[in-house]
Amino acid sequence: MQEAHCGKPYIFEDIINYLRDGKEPRKRENKEILNIILEHINLELEEKGEYTGIREMRKHIAWYTKGMANSSVVRDYINRIEKKEELVKALTEYFNQ
Numbered sequence: 001m002q003e004a005h006c007g008k009p010y011i012f013e014d015i016i017n018y019l020r021d022g023k024e025p026r027k028r029e030n031k032e033i034l035n036i037i038l039e040h041i042n043l044e045l046e047e048k049g050e051y052t053g054i055r056e057m058r059k060h061i062a063w064y065t066k067g068m069a070n071s072s073v074v075r076d077y078i079n080r081i082e083k084k085e086e087l088v089k090a091l092t093e094y095f096n097q
Contacts, residue, residue, distance in 0.1 A: 007063025009036060034095040037064050038088060050084055057087070065094075 014025035028036075040060060045053035058079050065071040074094045081087045 007060065007066060009040075030095045033064060034091060037061065037091060041084065041087065045084060051082075054082055054084065054087060061091070070094075 010028065011025075017023040018025070037060075041053070041057055044057050044060075047053070048056060058075075061078055062071075062075050065074060074090065078087065078090060081090060
């Protein structure tokens with residue numbers, strides 16, 4: 001997988017739609033991306049527990065937010081978070097601005 005596609009799990013949906021219908025990939029709204037990230041967090045923490053899951057999600061969140069406005073600021077903050085509730089709050093605030 002090329003790094004450009006990391007943080008875009010919907011790439012597979014886009015490929016299928018393009019091959020099936022010729023539809024170009026659509027731009028995802030912030031709310032949709034946030035929901036994908038929150039689902040990813042829940043799955044990661046269910047699998048790995050909070051301590052490890054939060055730490056592993058940091059790199060995924062960096063990929064999800066790459067190229068977005070002020071993403072380096074939010075990544076810097078998120079890299080210090082250790083609790084799910086705080087992570088969800090920070091992401092929700094970021095994606096709702």
